[in-house]
Amino acid sequence: MAQAKARKYIELRKGKKGNSYRVKVKMRSDSWPGGYYIESNTFETRFRANQWGKIRVDELNDSGVPSTTDIKLRKEKMLNGRLKNIKLGALITHHLKEHEYEDEEGNIKNKLRESIYYGLMKICTYPIAEKIVATLSKSDLDQFCKERREVDKVTGYTAYMDIGYIKSVIFCAKDYGYNGTVEFIEDAMKQYRLDYKNRPLASLLEFKAEVRTTKITERDFEIIREGLRARQEHHAAHIPYLTILDFAIATCMRIGEICRVTWKDFKEENKTLIIRKRKHPIKPFDQTIPLIGGAFEILQERKLKAIRSRHFSLDDRIFPYKADSVGAGWTNNRKKLIAEHNNLERIVFHDLRAHGATKLLKEGWDIKKVQIVTGHTNLNVLSKIYARIDPEDIVEEYERRQVEKLKKTQS
Numbered sequence: 001m002a003q004a005k006a007r008k009y010i011e012l013r014k015g016k017k018g019n020s021y022r023v024k025v026k027m028r029s030d031s032w033p034g035g036y037y038i039e040s041n042t043f044e045t046r047f048r049a050n051q052w053g054k055i056r057v058d059e060l061n062d063s064g065v066p067s068t069t070d071i072k073l074r075k076e077k078m079l080n081g082r083l084k085n086i087k088l089g090a091l092i093t094h095h096l097k098e099h100e101y102e103d104e105e106g107n108i109k110n111k112l113r114e115s116i117y118y119g120l121m122k123i124c125t126y127p128i129a130e131k132i133v134a135t136l137s138k139s140d141l142d143q144f145c146k147e148r149r150e151v152d153k154v155t156g157y158t159a160y161m162d163i164g165y166i167k168s169v170i171f172c173a174k175d176y177g178y179n180g181t182v183e184f185i186e187d188a189m190k191q192y193r194l195d196y197k198n199r200p201l202a203s204l205l206e207f208k209a210e211v212r213t214t215k216i217t218e219r220d221f222e223i224i225r226e227g228l229r230a231r232q233e234h235h236a237a238h239i240p241y242l243t244i245l246d247f248a249i250a251t252c253m254r255i256g257e258i259c260r261v262t263w264k265d266f267k268e269e270n271k272t273l274i275i276r277k278r279k280h281p282i283k284p285f286d287q288t289i290p291l292i293g294g295a296f297e298i299l300q301e302r303k304l305k306a307i308r309s310r311h312f313s314l315d316d317r318i319f320p321y322k323a324d325s326v327g328a329g330w331t332n333n334r335k336k337l338i339a340e341h342n343n344l345e346r347i348v349f350h351d352l353r354a355h356g357a358t359k360l361l362k363e364g365w366d367i368k369k370v371q372i373v374t375g376h377t378n379l380n381v382l383s384k385i386y387a388r389i390d391p392e393d394i395v396e397e398y399e400r401r402q403v404e405k406l407k408k409t410q411s
Contacts, residue, residue, distance in 0.1 A: 004027055004028035004029070005027070005061060006025055006026065006027040006056070006057045006060035006061050007025070007026055007027070007057065008023055008024065008025050008026075008050075008053035008054065008056070008057050009023070009024045009025075009026070010022070010023045010024075010046065010049050010050060010053065011023075011024070012046075013042075018044075019044075020042050020043065020044060021042065021043050021044070021045065021046045021048075021049035022040060022041070022042045022049070023040065023041055023042075023043065023049040023050070023052060023053040024038060024039070024040045025038070025039045025040070025053055025056045025057055025060065026038050027060050027065055029065040031065065031067075032065065037060075037065040037066075039056060083173075083174060083177060083178055083179040084177060084178050084179065085132050085133070085134055085178070085179050086132070086133055086173070086178040086179070086180075087129065087130055087131065087132055087133070088123075088128055088129050088130075088131055088132075088133050088136065088166070088169075088170075089123075089124045089129030089130060091133055091169055091170070091173060091176070091178060091180070092120050092121075092123060092124055092129070092169050093124070094176055094178075095120070095169045095172060095176075096110060096112070096117065096120060096121075098172075098176070099111040099112045105315070113279070113284065114256050114277070114279065114284075115279065116165055116168075118256070118323070118324070119161065119162060119165045120165050120169065121324070122152075122162075123144075123162060123165065123166060126144055126147055126148070127143070127144075127147070128140055128141075128143070128144040128166075133170055133173060133178065133179065133180035134179040134180055134181075136170075136180075136184060137184055138184060138187070138188040138191065141163060141166075141185070141188050142204060144159075144162070145159040145162075145163070145204040145205065146204065148162060149204070152331075155206060156196075156203060156204060156205045156206030157205075157206040157207070159204060159205055159206075160192075160205040160206060160207060163185065163188075163189070163205070166185065167182050167185045167186075170182050170185070192204065192205045193207065215355075215358075216347055216351060216352075216355050220344060220347060223337055223342050223344070224245075224333070224334075224337070224344070224347075225242065225245070227333040227334075227336060227337050228241040228242055228245060228329075228330075228333055229241075229242060231329060231332075231333055238321075239321050239325065239326055239329055240319075241326070241329060241330070241333075243298060243302075244258060244319060244326060245352065246294060246298060247295055247298050247319075248349070248352040248353070248356070249293070249352050249355055249356040249359070250291075250292060250293035250294050250295035250298070250356065251273070251289060251291070251293075251295050251356070251373065252353045252356040252357050252360075252373050252374045252375075253275065253289075253353070254279065254350070254353060255323045255326055255327055255349055255350075256323045257275050257278065258319050258323075258326075259317065259319050259320075259321055259322065259323040259326060260276065260317065260323075261273060261274075261275060261276070261317065261318050261319070262314065262315055262316060262317050262318060263303065263306070263312070263313070263314045263315075263316055263318060264314040264315060265318075266299055266303070266318065267288075268299075268300070268303075271290065271291045271296045272288050272289065272290055272291060273288070273289055273291055273295075273299070274286060274287070274288050275287050275288075275289060275375065278375045279375075287372075287375050289372065289373050289375070290372070290373065292373075293356075293359075293360075299318065302318060302319075326349075327349060330349045331349075334347065353374070356373075356374075357370055357373070357374050360373065
């Protein structure tokens with residue numbers, strides 16, 4: 001059976017801005033809907049329309065009808081030719097802007113989960129942010145992961161999450177009109193997984209979150225407090241590190257939550273605090289927590305000071321500081337103390353949350369009541385990861401209760 005021949009048709013179109021010529025090229029093919037493969041294009045002159053049509057007819061008659069994959073690649077090539085190049089940092093900024101919205105009170109908020117937002121902001125501080133997205137390669141990811149782990153001492157799992165954040169931004173690049181593809185990240189991840197499987201200790205990334213077991217001793221606290229006190233008393237300091245430290249332990253709150261709550265969230269009459277959009281893997285939620293362990297008194301004192309300053313508003317944040325700034329102060333204090341030969345390498349601010357939960361459990365609180373304070377929706381996470389209780393702690397608790405029991409019988 002003879003091969004079908006391609007044909008061209010030219011149509012004159014009259015419009016307000018002048019005439020144009022639409023050329024259509026058709027070729028019979030059972031592999032395309034309707035039994036025909038069709039291409040069309042529009043030109044200002046008949047000559048150019050005829051010229052393009054003739055070239056496409058000859059190409060189709062020589063090579064045959066293209067596959068859907070060929071068409072997709074050709075469109076991709078044409079699209080890439082119209083896309084602009086952009087640096088990763090600038091693309092991240094654009095991405096964050098795209099997710100901004102104005103709340104009912106006129107405040108600019110971001111729809112992205114807080115961990116993603118701050119993760120992307122952190123990536124912008126690294127050299128990879130200055131790289132053109134279209135030229136990024138696995139070697140750039142390797143370098144970023146090395147720097148991330150060496151500078152901020154993050155785990156391989158945190159570096160893995162960072163790569164995921166970068167991928168989510170580049171995935172949207174073409175929608176924003178910029179050049180970029182995530183294929184190199186997908187290929188790199190295959191290699192990272194293979195490295196992790198074969199040489200887990202040498203792998204740049206880890207694909208499971210490390211279960212932290214770090215416990216902060218009383219001696220650790222003494223050293224940390226002295227360091228924070230010196231930083232707080234510096235003439236240029238304005239962040240009350242010690243107050244935030246005590247509040248974090250008493251409430252088991254994350255640093256981002258502490259720096260976000262407002263006076264409107266403080267229910268003084270009930271001694272409770274509403275935490276808006278608590279972290280959750282699927283959907284953030286609002287939660288009311290009890291103010292215990294000195295937390296209520298801390299807020300009362302801060303409220304009195306705020307009222308006396310004559311600038312008090314219910315919409316004001318209770319701790320009006322950037323979470324990044326508080327975190328940086330904590331990290332710099334820790335680095336300074338480590339340089340002075342103190343063994344604090346494994347202690348991070350988030351360990352205060354686990355310390356607070358463990359403290360409540362050791363005091364005899366039921367785990368479901370502790371759950372109301374920490375906000376964990378999964379009791380297994382709370383009991384396995386945040387409850388850092390050793391056998392020695394149980395012995396100590398048993399002996400304490402025995403002493404109390406003996407005192408009661410004697411009285």
